[in-house]
Amino acid sequence: MKKLINDPNDVVVEALLGVEAAHPDLRVDHANKVVYRGDAPKPGKVGIISGGGSGHEPLHGGFVGLGMLDAACAGEVFTSPVPDQMLAATKLVDGGAGVLHVVKNYTGDVMNFEMAAELAAAETGANVVSVVTDDDVAVQDSTWTAGRRGVGVTVLLEKIAGAAAEEGRDLDAVAAVARKVNAQGRSMGVALTSCTVPAAGSPTFQLGEDEMEVGVGIHGEPGRRRVPLAPAKEIAEMILEPILSDLPFGSGDAVIAFVNGLGGTPLIELYVMYNEVSKILSKHGVSVARPLVGSYITSLEMAGSSVTLLKVDDELLSLWDAPVRTPALRWGI
Amino acid sequence: MKKLINDPNDVVVEALLGVEAAHPDLRVDHANKVVYRGDAPKPGKVGIISGGGSGHEPLHGGFVGLGMLDAACAGEVFTSPVPDQMLAATKLVDGGAGVLHVVKNYTGDVMNFEMAAELAAAETGANVVSVVTDDDVAVQDSTWTAGRRGVGVTVLLEKIAGAAAEEGRDLDAVAAVARKVNAQGRSMGVALTSCTVPAAGSPTFQLGEDEMEVGVGIHGEPGRRRVPLAPAKEIAEMILEPILSDLPFGSGDAVIAFVNGLGGTPLIELYVMYNEVSKILSKHGVSVARPLVGSYITSLEMAGSSVTLLKVDDELLSLWDAPVRTPALRWGI
Structure with missing residues (x-):
């Protein structure tokens, strides 16, 4: 550790x-x-x-x-x-x-x-x-x-x-x-690595060198399936399809698109991921009213990402845009 | 990878x-x-x-x-x-x-x-x-x-x-x-793990399971020495002492204290680190005019942290506080 x-x-x-x-x-x-x-x-x-x-x-x-x-x-x-x-x-x-x-x-x-x-x-x-x-x-x-x-x-x-x-x-x-x-709002995530709770001292779960956990929970809970590591494009599809079909989100919807890092994934990869998410949303006619890219809900040093889509109207957007002053989110003030 | x-x-x-x-x-x-x-x-x-x-x-x-x-x-x-x-x-x-x-x-x-x-x-x-x-x-x-x-x-x-x-x-x-x-301004960092350049596919340098690199560069360049992994308190001392004595920073100085994550270190650890840095500064009579805690200059997924101290006066502080609107730093607007 x-x-x-x-x-x-x-x-x-x-x-x-x-x-x-x-x-x-x-x-x-x-x-x-x-x-x-x-x-x-x-x-x-x-x-x-x-x-x-x-x-x-x-x-x-x-x-x-x-x-x-x-x-x-x-x-x-x-x-x-x-x-x-x-x-x-x-x-x-x-x-x-x-x-x-x-x-x-x-x-x-x-x-x-x-x-x-x-x-x-x-x-x-x-x-x-x-x-x-x-x-x-x-x-x-x-x-x-x-x-x-x-x-x-x-x-x-x-x-x-x-x-x-x-x-x-x-x-x-x-x-x-x-x-x-x-x-x-709907979300789903994928873990590329496990993480270690300090007081436990060993990884919360085991993941093979070429595996990832699709649908992982933020404490490493099992997701939908464990599959071979895939390119970002396929990962984005694996997690966007269940999100989009669940609400469902569809053509004409506007969303806040939140690409989140799980703690150990660097920002450059989150932007690669955002690019894939953006293309899929565009294909479905879903427009991004506001993006959020960064590590905001994490699982210690776990590598991976989650995507959250929130369908917004004028009320939610105006509340989103209102001033905020916190250590992690700040604007307008 | x-x-x-x-x-x-x-x-x-x-x-x-x-x-x-x-x-x-x-x-x-x-x-x-x-x-x-x-x-x-x-x-x-x-x-x-x-x-x-x-x-x-x-x-x-x-x-x-x-x-x-x-x-x-x-x-x-x-x-x-x-x-x-x-x-x-x-x-x-x-x-x-x-x-x-x-x-x-x-x-x-x-x-x-x-x-x-x-x-x-x-x-x-x-x-x-x-x-x-x-x-x-x-x-x-x-x-x-x-x-x-x-x-x-x-x-x-x-x-x-x-x-x-x-x-x-x-x-x-x-x-x-x-x-x-x-x-x-003066800085120094410590790496707990290496990182992998995507096109290379294997870690930039090797670091043993119980080792860390004190004074590492942001591309994994060798630092001052490779030592056994130490508690945060000792790590903070190892990197603060050379920083403080170099300018030097001393009693009565005000600084921007920037505790930076190298990419793979979660925020909770950066706050543990900030606590140690804050105590050392306090002991030296150096006051923190503004803090910055987060991963702003990284080395892919490298685990570790760097500390930067910038001695400030009214001019620099007022420029620091001025409105900024970028993807990674934003306030006042």
């Missing part, structure tokens, strides 16, 4: 110290492993929190800031945060207008966020609404998931719902736009 | 197609492999171009846009662009106020940019000034370099000189601020 770390058990704690040192706009509650906006809670603004296992950075802590999340809970690597963390985050960001929980569909996350919502209601009377993302078309159930896994659409949802909250919409309206994003 | 590519010989060509498809504000001259601003040339504005071998993305093409570069020339992977590319870029961005060439100190790059400047002067009378970066304190001469290598400071220089050009400074003034950045 070759990693830039100290004790494998301290990676999350020390990364959070780094986040705090690097981003003066943010605060870290180290006891609860919560990254939150320095100006939270904002009276009258719907608070938005998310969270999940660490190892997917910049998701979620890198998306805390103006126009996106108010707080993010960091679990241990590939492990759900506990309800107390989510409760602490909920309290930190509740400005009286209620709190939206953005939850990726993994059994532990869903259960723990549910419990946190109940605890918050009991303790402070907080009004909490949860939206669960389940955009991964690869498989119906998975290692840690009943139903589909929540993956790349979570990034787009956090941006768009964050903008809706920032412009003063109420909790029901923010939750509605979040559900709309999840409903109109 | 596991890469998201098609033919290994087409990686640069296809990545440039991806850049063009993803970024409507930019244009690509595919014949010359030049990425340039859609609004170039800007009459009366100093044009700034850079370029170098591919494989270091987002450097340089990802830094083309308002407030930074006007154009970037992409060589083959880890290979200097040829003078004709730089000549084409110079012509594309020359708005009559002259053109600054930002050149990393590698023998091929320096020679080819020099030739391009002469060709441009002869063909169009263009007024070209070159600034060479040589911020890597690891070694005096290197595999492809006489003198020190140009590395991370190039990113900061392109941002700061870009802002100076955008606010209307003349060529001499933009070149002066660029030279000031190079003079006040």
Whole structure:
């Protein structure tokens, strides 16, 4: 295991110290492993929190800031945060207008966020609404998931719902736009290599020298099939076809096209991939309203890529374009 | 070799197609492999171009846009662009106020940019000034370099000189601020793994399972020494000490602290690294005016990190904070 770390058990704690040192706009509650906006809670603004296992950075802590999340809970690597963390985050960001929980569909996350919502209601009377993302078309159930896994659409949802909250919409309206994003978004990924959880010390799964996992989950969960390594053009087809046919996306649709790196894949390859994705979309008459190319929801140092398409209308586009100021996504401010 | 590519010989060509498809504000001259601003040339504005071998993305093409570069020339992977590319870029961005060439100190790059400047002067009378970066304190001469290598400071220089050009400074003034950045910046890096040039198909250099290369170059050039893999805390000390003592940086200095990933290192590790860097700077009385954490000058999928410190004053900070709108760095707009 070759990693830039100290004790494998301290990676999350020390990364959070780094986040705090690097981003003066943010605060870290180290006891609860919560990254939150320095100006939270904002009276009258719907608070938005998310969270999940660490190892997917910049998701979620890198998306805390103006126009996106108010707080993010960091679990241990590939492990759900506990309800107390989510409760602490909920309290930190509740400005009286209620709190939206953005939850990726993994059994532990869903259960723990549910419990946190109940605890918050009991303790402070907080009004909490949860939206669960389940955009991964690869498989119906998975290692840690009943139903589909929540993956790349979570990034787009956090941006768009964050903008809706920032412009003063109420909790029901923010939750509605979040559900709309999840409903109109689809994703799928491919892994070229495995990855190693620091505290485990050995690869999460094994992949042969000439193999790749099509439809992989962000913790290395099995996908649809394991096949010989293929050219980018074929990989793009393997993951775009299931995405396009699922919603379905079709001629005349406009999308945010998000080509994501899983952590160990360099940007030059993501642009090769984007070129292939762009050609396939063009062939199907789908136009790209906005692109996003980079490593935003990762699996430690896993090599590979996922693609997320989000069908957009004027409302979603205008929320996407609204100012955002976070460590990982920033524009307009 | 596991890469998201098609033919290994087409990686640069296809990545440039991806850049063009993803970024409507930019244009690509595919014949010359030049990425340039859609609004170039800007009459009366100093044009700034850079370029170098591919494989270091987002450097340089990802830094083309308002407030930074006007154009970037992409060589083959880890290979200097040829003078004709730089000549084409110079012509594309020359708005009559002259053109600054930002050149990393590698023998091929320096020679080819020099030739391009002469060709441009002869063909169009263009007024070209070159600034060479040589911020890597690891070694005096290197595999492809006489003198020190140009590395991370190039990113900061392109941002700061870009802002100076955008606010209307003349060529001499933009070149002066660029030279000031190079003079006040120092860098050093460490590689945990090698990387594979697509057309070569096998790793550029060999590194044992428990080894790392301290002071590595961005093409895998040998550094100061090969040592057993160490904790992040020790790695940070190994690269910070030579940086701090070289300028030297000392108590009361303010810096931009740039913790860079080499391509295959995930963000969570870069924050662990930033935490260590931050503690060392604090111990030396050096304050961080602005941080930059991410993979901005890479070596394909190499795992590892480099640190760049730039001593700043009000002038450099204000130029750093000025609006920028490029694929890889964006704020204020």
